[in-house]
Amino acid sequence: MPSRTQLERVEEARRDLHYRTLSKLDGDFAGLVYLASTRDYNTGQYVHDGLAAHFTEPIAEQVLAAAHQELFKQLALSPLRVLANEIEYYIRSTDGNFNEVITNWKMLQPYRMLAPTRCDQLLVELFISNIKIALAIVGTDQADDR
């Protein structure tokens, strides 16, 4: 069982991740992309040098994995309207051409890498399905605007 000090350190690391990094990103979808990118796709382990240096590697990994799971669940279960807005906001915040990004996302489906390693499979399916629909809606809106 983790000691009280250990739990306090984990909580401190969680707050550190939230205030120093996640709160400075443009929206929840950007946060999800960031958290997924801290995972090594070969080992499935989360790596964050800053957190690991301040705390420990196991604490950094635990906090990143928990934050990833939480944010993923929140976005996967959010209304389609919210998800569509998040995706549009995220794509507009990137440097790429809006339509090109949409086309590439539809073709390459990079959003499949955003799901946490240990996650309810049906929740993952819902998330992927909602992103497909959101991309169709956002892409159509953009075409209509032109």
Place this chain on the structure above:
Amino acid sequence: MSQILGFLAISMLLIAVLFFLLYRTGALSKEVPGVSDEAFSVPQVVDDSLKQLSERIFGSDDWEFVQSHASAASRHLFLKERRRLAHAWLFRVQRDARCVMRAHRLAAANMERLRPSLEIQLGVGYLVILMSCKLLAGLISLVGPTGVHRVVASLTDLSARLRGMAEIELNVQEFSAMSASRRAR
């Protein structure tokens, strides 16, 4: 056309039976001596996950958004995707019910004394879940996921109740075994 009407009539009848059995199951559950209503609750993780997913998959707010903001192609994509997810959700409910019954059968093999009323409730609940899933699968194909939202909510509750009843039976038996071993000492 007459076939569809016949199918709908059978569906309505089965739904009525489902609600009747749900009511009966709920009423009977309270007859287990020494067990409070709270004890029939299901582990929060399982319950929440199925319920939250059902609210998103079968709820109408996403469909309303799509109807007002999306093209015909996007609406078609939405309906296709939600039907697929709805069937996956039904598959999950059936799988969970089978797991609960399998675990209960394994546990029951080692129980000294079974409660016939609870065994009947479990059996009826299990059959109602399986029948409802088959029925819902047909209805989803006909009217889409949003048209069956209320039945799905009842099915989620029944699924949770089935798991709760199986757990209660297990806990009561464990408690009895513990008491018996204490008395023996």
